Amino acid sequence: MSLPYLASLALFSIGLYCILVKRDLFKVIYGICLMEFSINLFLVSLGFVTGGEVPISPTGTIVVDPLPQAMVLTAIVIEFATTVFLISVAIRLFKQYEDTDISKMRRLRG
Amino acid sequence: MDLLMGFLFIVIIASAIAAVELKDLLAAALALGACGFFIGVVFFLMMAPDLAIVQFVVETLTLFVLVIAITRTHRRSARSEPVRIRAVLGVIVICIFLLFSFFVIPLMTEFGSPDQRVSQHYIDRGIEETGSENLVTSVLLDYRAYDTLGEIIVLFVSVLAVSLILREKPKGGG
Numbered sequence: 001m002s003l004p005y006l007a008s009l010a011l012f013s014i015g016l017y018c019i020l021v022k023r024d025l026f027k028v029i030y031g032i033c034l035m036e037f038s039i040n041l042f043l044v045s046l047g048f049v050t051g052g053e054v055p056i057s058p059t060g061t062i063v064v065d066p067l068p069q070a071m072v073l074t075a076i077v078i079e080f081a082t083t084v085f086l087i088s089v090a091i092r093l094f095k096q097y098e099d100t101d102i103s104k105m106r107r108l109r110g
Numbered sequence: 111m112d113l114l115m116g117f118l119f120i121v122i123i124a125s126a127i128a129a130v131e132l133k134d135l136l137a138a139a140l141a142l143g144a145c146g147f148f149i150g151v152v153f154f155l156m157m158a159p160d161l162a163i164v165q166f167v168v169e170t171l172t173l174f175v176l177v178i179a180i181t182r183t184h185r186r187s188a189r190s191e192p193v194r195i196r197a198v199l200g201v202i203v204i205c206i207f208l209l210f211s212f213f214v215i216p217l218m219t220e221f222g223s224p225d226q227r228v229s230q231h232y233i234d235r236g237i238e239e240t241g242s243e244n245l246v247t248s249v250l251l252d253y254r255a256y257d258t259l260g261e262i263i264v265l266f267v268s269v270l271a272v273s274l275i276l277r278e279k280p281k282g283g284g
Contacts, residue, residue: 003119
């Protein structure tokens with residue numbers, strides 16, 4: 001039963017399609033966000049143990065893997081930082097070009 | 111449990127498609143937020159309550175920033191690539207999806223029985239070595255504390271970059 005793997009793969013494909021096809025800056029940012037979600041989901045589902053406990057003061061021997069969870073916790077915060085950075089770049093580009101269309105951002109202008 | 115997770119995955123993928131295809135950028139941002147929140151629920155079902163809390167907080171903040179950004183710019187999404195390019199790229203992405211789901215996913219460890227060679231040590235000795243009842247915290251702040259330091263540095267650099275990019279020029283020239 002590898003449903004979570006398939007779901008995260010599908011989410012990654014949707015994000016990739018969004019980045020490749022859309023010409024809007026914000027849509028590209030949404031695509032990057034979707035790919036980040038899929039990677040987080042994939043890593044967490046790699047550490048899941050059937051019938052495992054939450055790794056907070058465990059009583060039994062079967063515990064869900066805490067290592068991917070800690071790494072994904074770091075990754076979520078870094079993704080937030082990069083997303084906010086991308087959004088601020090998008091706002092700046094909108095001020096410069098009066099549009100969010102990527103295909104209209106060819107010329108350099110000071 | 112499996113049924114609930116399957117239903118959640120359907121909702122996640124539907125809201126992701128909505129986030130990609132909606133023409134209104136604000137509505138697409140809401141769909142993206144819904145996707146993130148349902149992923150938080152899946153984290154909770156996969157026995158990761160810390161992650162679920164962080165995902166909820168970060169998703170709320172991202173939605174907030176996106177709404178501010180969209181009210182400062184405009185709401186209509188720009189048009190996509192022409193239909194022919196869209197069709198070709200869509201077929202390529204679907205081929206990648208099928209290729210990976212048929213040839214790569216069967217090679218991975220079965221869902222629910224991971225290889226815990228590294229983390230078995232953390233599970234066995236984490237509480238006595240670090241004194242933290244929460245094993246995720248013990249990994250985050252003790253065994254791999256330098257990763258967390260790097261995360262803080264990335265946050266700091268991002269704050270610096272955002273404040274530099276969005277700085278208004280002073281009015282009297284100069």
